[in-house]
Amino acid sequence: MKLISWNVNGLRAAVKHDFVATFNQLNADxxxxxxxxxxxxxxxxxxxxYHQYWNYxxxxxxxxxxxxxxxxxxxxxxxxxxxxYDTEGRLITLEYPAFYLVTSYTPNSGQQLKRLDFRSGWDNAFKNYLGQLAAKKGVMVCGDLNVAHEKIDLKNPQSNHHAAGFTDQERHQFTKLLASGFTDTFRHFYPDETEQYSWWSYRFGARDRNAGWRIDYFLASNGLIDQLQDAKIHSDIFGSDHCPVELDISL
Known part of the structure; x- marks a missing residue:
């Protein structure tokens, strides 16, 4: 079973940049x-x-x-x-007999970290929400989680240390989420792989230089680990400042 997650940064714009062709090419479940x-x-x-579900x-x-x-x-x-947390269209959960699938667009802490407190509250609520789901059956979580977890997950960790998405607080909360019973599927397969990113700023030719961040994820509750098959980052696909990420799993 193939799952794809992509922050398209405006779907109407992405459609003008071959979104449908990419969608068909990837042929995800x-x-x-x-x-x-x-x-x-x-x-x-x-x-x-395809059945379509939207949260606006x-x-x-x-x-x-x-x-x-x-x-x-x-x-x-x-x-x-x-x-x-429910007015910004950030979360959808689908339930199936053997699992839940959750997609999330986690709030960005913003310039000068103006939304860091809001983000922190979201992170706590999100961890609790996923824990409630995982108590019932397996959970897969995907999306732009707006955090680079470790130094290996962005090009310039020193200069971005305290920037939104790489504050100690955000990284610690992501660590707590994983510790609550979830696995970062890309790192499960590729624990030491460097220069693997899913987002690049539009400024300063960042994508051409591969000066990016890995902030788009597939997480799986730990009970699903034995069924994981692969995780991929499609950095060759354009149309957004993010690229699609993939999880292959046998369910």
Missing amino acids: FFCLQETKLQAGQIDLDLPG AEKKGYSGTAIFTKTKPLSVTYGMGIDE
Whole structure:
């Protein structure tokens, strides 16, 4: 089973840059999007064979997530059930008989870390939410989690130490999430692989120089480890400042 996650940084723009061709080429069983920047009715994607689930932010042109799946779920949940965190369209959960699939667009702490407190609250609530799901069955989590966990996960750790996405607080909270019973699937297969990134700033030719960050993930609850087959970063695919990431799993 193949799963893809991609922060498209505006789906309407991505569609103009061959999104549908890439979607068809990847041919995933589940295709999860973050930062769709859409409201209901602003796009009509013809994706034969897929069920479509969308979570829109209340603020126009902001945030938003989607999941396209070949298999209809038992249930769909939008958000975590916490008003403070559920207005920005950041979370979708699909339930299947053997597992949950969650896609998340984790809040960015912002310039001067103005949203760090909000982000910290999200991280705590998110860990608790995933823990509740994992107590019932296996969980796969994907998305732009807006944190580079270790120094190996970004090109310039020293100069970015205290920058949004690489503060000690954000990294520690990600460590706590993993310690609660989740595995970073890419590092499971490639623990020492360097210069593997999923996001590059549009500034200063960062992508040409591969001066990036790995902030897009597939996590799996530890009970699924034996079923993991591979994890990939499709750095050769353009159309956004992020590239798609992939999980292959036998379920």
